[in-house]
Every structure is written in structure tokens, then in C-alpha cells.
Amino acid sequence: DVKVTQSSRYLVKRTGEKVFLECVQDMDHENMFWYRQDPGLGLRLIYFSYDVKMKEKGDIPEGYSVSREKKERFSLILESASTNQTSMYLCASSTGQGREQYFGPGTRLTVT
Amino acid sequence: QKEVEQNSGPLSVPEGAIASLNCTYSDRVSQSFFWYRQYSGKSPELIMSIYSNGDKEDGRFTAQLNKASQYVSLLIRDSQPSDSATYLCAVREAGANNLFFGTGTRLTVIP
Numbered sequence: 001d002v003k004v005t006q007s008s009r010y011l012v013k014r015t016g017e018k019v020f021l022e023c024v025q026d027m028d029h030e031n032m033f034w035y036r037q038d039p040g041l042g043l044r045l046i047y048f049s050y051d052v053k054m055k056e057k058g059d060i061p062e063g064y065s066v067s068r069e070k071k072e073r074f075s076l077i078l079e080s081a082s083t084n085q086t087s088m089y090l091c092a093s094s095t096g097q098g099r100e101q102y103f104g105p106g107t108r109l110t111v112t
Numbered sequence: 113q114k115e116v117e118q119n120s121g122p123l124s125v126p127e128g129a130i131a132s133l134n135c136t137y138s139d140r141v142s143q144s145f146f147w148y149r150q151y152s153g154k155s156p157e158l159i160m161s162i163y164s165n166g167d168k169e170d171g172r173f174t175a176q177l178n179k180a181s182q183y184v185s186l187l188i189r190d191s192q193p194s195d196s197a198t199y200l201c202a203v204r205e206a207g208a209n210n211l212f213f214g215t216g217t218r219l220t221v222i223p
Contacts, residue, residue: 031209042215050209090155103155
């Protein structure tokens with residue numbers, strides 16, 4: 001079974017803090033993705049990566065950056081957290097052919 | 113802007129009935145189609161994928177794809193209360209690595 005893990009299930013941070021969310025997959029998938037999910041807005045793609053050190057902006061990259069130094073690990077960084085970044089953050093991975101994506105359990109981030 | 117449209121619901125069906133969930137998409141070059149189930153507070157879980165026109169069955173689930181009409185549907189037979197969840201439709205266009213998701217349909221199965 002594909003396993004995608006995320007570093008925290010719940011996280012509370014203060015405005016202005018730098019926040020790191022980590023995601024690890026164990027299936028040697030080429031592609032990894034970061035989404036945020038908000039009520040009524042569905043899943044919105046923040047960034048994705050199709051190879052080590054490669055990244056592409058998604059629909060809402062502003063205020064975020066990513067890092068992929070190893071194939072199995074994809075990190076999302078909030079450079080200076082703001083209250084409008086309070087959300088559920090979901091990591092996913094897929095094979096190079098871009099077929100089905102498998103999601104991690106999610107991190108519910110609250111910025112106060 | 114690619115669009116994936118779903119009726120947000122809620123859709124309520126009695127236990128044992130067939131639940132029918134629909135999804136339409138705007139991009140004619142969309143190639144792969146997926147249905148995810150998401151329980152409240154949990155992450156999406158893949159339940160079906162379909163790549164060619166017609167029906168694909170897996171247990172109580174049947175996915176139906178009609179590329180000419182640009183819709184994909186999910187039928188759940190013998191609905192159970194444990195099927196109560198939000199169902200997300202996702203599509204991938206040819207050559208792309210990312211998926212486009214609908215906002216989901218909330219299904220409630222009434223015992």
C-alpha cells in the first residue's frame with residue numbers, strides 16, 4: 001500500500017512565524033503535491049514537484065515556498081504565517097505518469 | 113481555467129438505495145478521471161479511476177464516463193450509512209501531472 005505521512009496532524013502557530021510542513025512517501029513516486037482545503041473552496045493546489053529539486057507553482061503559491069531535496073520528501077514552508085493561512089494542508093504523491101494521487105492524513109494548521 | 117463541477121448537495125438516500133453522483137468538466141482533452149471519498153476531518157481516499165468511455169465496476173461502486181458529453185458519474189449500489197461522506201471528482205488532462213478537483217458532493221445515507 002502507498003503510504004504518505006505528514007509531520008503533524010494539528011499545528012498552532014503565531015502570526016509572523018516561519019512554519020515547516022513535511023511530507024514523506026514510501027512508494028518512490030516522482031510527483032508530489034501540496035494542497036490546501038477550505039470549506040466551500042475545495043482542494044487548491046499550492047505547489048507540486050515532478051522531480052528532486054524541481055518545483056512548479058500551482059494555483060495559489062503566494063506566501064508559500066517548497067523544498068524537495070530527496071525524492072521521498074516534500075516540504076511546504078510558510079515564510080511568515082498569516083491568519084488567512086489557517087487551513088487543512090494535504091500532501092499527495094503520484095507516479096511519473098500523473099495517474100492517481102494518494103493523500104497523506106493532512107495537517108490542520110491554525111495561525112493566531 | 114479548467115473547471116470541474118459537482119452538485120454540492122447534500123444528497124440524501126435511504127439505506128439500500130442507489131446513490132448517483134455526477135461531475136462535469138470543461139476541458140475536452142481531459143484524459144483520466146478519479147473519484148475520491150472524504151470523511152469529515154479526514155483526507156481524500158481514492159475509490160475509483162476510469163480512463164475510457166463506458167462503465168467500470170468495483171464492488172458496489174460503478175464509474176461511468178462519457179467523454180463526448182464531458183461527464184463522469186459514480187453510482188453506489190446498496191448504499192450504507194458508512195458511505196456517508198463527501199465525494200470528490202478529479203480530472204487530469206493529457207500530458208499533465210496534476211489533477212483538477214471539484215468541490216465535492218456531500219452524501220448522507222439514512223438508516
